Amino acid sequence: MSTQFGDYLRARRETLQTADPRFSIRQLASRLQVQPSYLSKVERNEQAPPSEATILALAAELGEDPDVLLALGGKVSAELRAVIMRRPKLFAALIRELETLPDHAVLRIVREVRDGNW
Amino acid sequence: MSTQFGDYLRARRETLQTADPRFSIRQLASRLQVQPSYLSKVERNEQAPPSEATILALAAELGEDPDVLLALGGKVSAELRAVIMRRPKLFAALIRELETLPDHAVLRIVREVRDGNW
DNA sequence: TCATGTGTGGACTGTATACTACACGATATA
DNA sequence: TATATCGTGTAGTATACAGTCCACACATGA
Structure with missing residues (x-):
């Protein structure tokens, strides 16, 4: 598995957390509408990367490029796929x-x- | 649902079948290594389009463009996705x-x- | 010391995906 | 009139996906 996603996410979140407690696992998970334990597992690669919707929310929260984060999660956005499929x-x-x-x-x-x- | 896939498949297969009995549902299914009832359901849109692997095999059997058939099935090949994700x-x-x-x-x-x- | 916040462990769940297995009746062939 | 082939109906299944729920132990500050 691309054990990348979790590592990348954890690094990015922890960086933001040093400057802002809103980026604790718990608070971030709450904004993403997922359980903190779930996010924790994702960060430790104990759990596969989240759905496209959750990754997009994550990208918005972390100020990351959505396409890049999706790619790290092994996905291509439904939007791009739709363009191709036309x-x-x-x-x-x-x-x-x-x-x-x-x-x-x-x-x-x-x-x-x-x-x-x- | 894109009720397209089944119709397209059925039309193409029936055309080929008029000239060659190897394109009966049963014989084609056998070459694809799936059950005939499954293929029948796919053709009648009673069943979602098959997996990428099966669609690729289907394209090869029917002489269709793999990317086009995948698109009809609502998919983009893993190969193309990999190129994008790099x-x-x-x-x-x-x-x-x-x-x-x-x-x-x-x-x-x-x-x-x-x-x-x- | 007590409330609040932190990360994590373990078990479990609902839904979708991609099929299989088997049986049936109709049709064609010999 | 057997035999084979045809398409299809019903039921069931294994695996993955995308999470939830509850509980625990630790740390901090009031």
Whole structure:
């Protein structure tokens, strides 16, 4: 298992906690509407990463990028999946093509599309 | 529910069956290593679409595009998800940017990347 | 010392997923 | 008229997912 999620979450939460007691497991769990013991287990990788909805809430609370946190949890957002599934052939070809392309090249595409050069 | 999957599958299989008895529910199910009653239910949308593995086997048997069939089943392949999860921020930005871009423009990107213009 | 807050342990739960097993009646074939 | 093949109906199942619930021990501050 990607034992990453819990470690990452714990590190991030503990950092925030030093400056703000609202980031104790208990208080954070309460805002996420889950049980503290559950969150504790997730942080210690005793429990698989939460659902997409909970991870998104978590990202919002921790000020993290939702897509990154979802990826750490082994997920891709339903939103992105929906975009792909609308034109599966097209996006499958694209993603496979870009798999090995370096970051800066992909970013250039993103920017050019955004600037309307297409 | 996307009542599409079953209809599509049934139509495709029946077409093939007219020319080749190997495409009866029973014989096809046998090659897929599932029960015929299960496949029958899937075709009549009485049962949710199968797992990714079974859909991929189905696509191979029917000569269909795996990504398209997966999409009809409401899924995105683990392979593509893995590519996204390796660079979630990058691919999330890209996919959202391309969401509304017309097919031909996306295809142009695919071709240009393939031709090494990046 | 007592209330409050902290993290954690153990057991259990509801729902979904992805099927199987077996049987039935209809149809076609020999 | 056996035999085989067809599609389908009913019931049941194993596993994973995404948590809950309650209890415990420790620490801190009033």
